Amino acid sequence: MRSSVMPTTNLRSGHPMPTAVSAVGLRKSYGEKTVLDGIDLRIPAGSVFALLGPNGAGKTTAVKILSTLVTADAGDLHVGGHDLAVDPQAVRAAIGVTGQFSAVDGLITGEENMLLMADLHHLSKSEGRRVAAEFLERFDLVEAAKKPASTYSGGMKRRLDLAMTLVGSPRIIFLDEPTTGLDPRSRHNMWGIIRGLVSDGVTVFLTTQYLEEADELADRIAVLNDGKIVAEGTAEELKRLVPGGHVRLRFTDPATFQSAADALREVTRDDETLSLSIPSGGSQRELRSILDWLDAADVEADELTVHTPDLDDVFFALTGPASTSSAANQPKENLR
Template identity: 65%
Template sequence: MSTKPSAPAITATGLRRSYGDHVVLAGIDLHVPRGTVFSLLGANGAGKTTTVKILSTLLRPDGGTARICGHDLATEPDAVRAAIGVTGQFSAVDNLLTADENLRLMADLHHLGRAEGRRRAERLLEQFDLVEARRKPAATYSGGMRRRLDLAMTLVGDPQVIFLDEPTTGLDPRSRRDMWQIVRGLVASGVTIFLTTQYLEEADQLADRIAVLNRGRLVAEGSPEELKRRIPGGHVRLRFADARHLDVAARVVGPVVRDDDALTLQVPNDGSVGSLKALLDRLDHASVVVEELSVHTPDLDDVFLALTGNPDGPTHSGDAADFPNPANDKVKVTTR
């Protein structure tokens, strides 16, 4: 008997938002499967924070439709709010309260009973490694501890979808990686993560799919590897034991960058399994022995710059006003 696939966590069609003459979102479509990490990338002003505000019911769109966990954003906002959690760029932690008190406060706001509120607080304190600091004021916490508490507070309501808006901004590398592990654990438990970030490595590490937002339009979408393969510059570096094999390989594989001193060839290649197999088959048929092979593909920095034309690349500051310039044409990157 076939199993019916679960409904997506988030769908959006034609979302639009403007402030006067400033077009912030020019009609974007989204499809986010349940239990995945979907990352929205874009330079400051691209529309990331506006998108999160709309999908989390904090801002009304000027047009378009969206459904979160099967609930219509416009007609069922309360049901949407019950299904989601939001961890914004700036911590919602009350500095005067302890971790225990912050979590209990969130339990009260979610109208949980006293026993259930205590149970969830205990579980989250342990899950986020805050047991020892539970009775210390949050003002004494490190940045990483505050972000863990902030996310723990979001989880008190047991959300199906969590919007993480710049979750690791300002954290040191160790704290950032700790947060990544937490996110992976949440996804493994079935939670859907909608992530906006200025750290391209973060999206590369966490995201199942990435959408690039530029001047109010989605200009590309795909897995991190799919996006990298679409950008020119990928190549395979082949090293040979002697000049004879180098010469034969150079004739077999076509246009290359050749280094006779190092006995290497740099062959344009997108790094996919199919193209690598084809290259190795050609060499094998010519009886060429390859001593060493390494694949070099563009990283997400290259993808970002190619798709947005932003000479400065992504920054580490917030999505200030989301006021863009006129939109570029959309280039869809998908696999079906």
């Protein structure tokens, strides 16, 4: 059985780090509906882990279980070094949770929301004011601090919600679709805040349906479908699961393009754009081989670009209608 403090390698620093969240054989059903069907997770401290999946895949249920809001049917679960079944109170003291729907009270001001959270964490009045002021400034909410939270924009409410979560100085934060409904600028602002937290050593467990968000933030990504994790790895590793990558050669001179097409017969040509496509998985070794091949054929393109499938391609391939019955019953692609 895996230990909750099993050393692993932090993907940012390269140094051994303990595991912040560990789940082995996590199961949960509601009646005859199996929501989580024996999933395994291991998340290094000080990293961002993203859980992707379509609506109803079980992402929010996983967050609720690991944050002690819902009891699992089975599984060996550790969060922050604490056994969830033995000491859930210690887990609660180590984590913060920001759900899909804001916990902000719109009837009181942003500052009063922060002070209320400080009271719930049993901070003294002076310490509560200090912490509230610090986070209001950090999250760019000073000007709005005295205004009712109901007047805040969606992005401001999400920032206040996250600031409230941080009052207790949690080392592990669960963010359940934290940028849903935000405009692109607010989403990018939230990404900056999350990166700042991780640089301070905080572990972030993120669920999202924005694939760009996972690509931008996550050290590791797991894809959850039909209650099972069907793939796990870095964003680049996941992209290599999907065929369709290629190296594209573009030419400006039609004669050079034609001679290259004649020399490289096993390629796809596009006469309109004067480009040739060579199938490639995008690895360094494969790219080096292609470059050697081009040199041997005396082909020199004006532009060479490497195209790989993006996370959208991965998501649809692993969670689309055709994969629902098949991928979920296959062993997961663990790319550690």
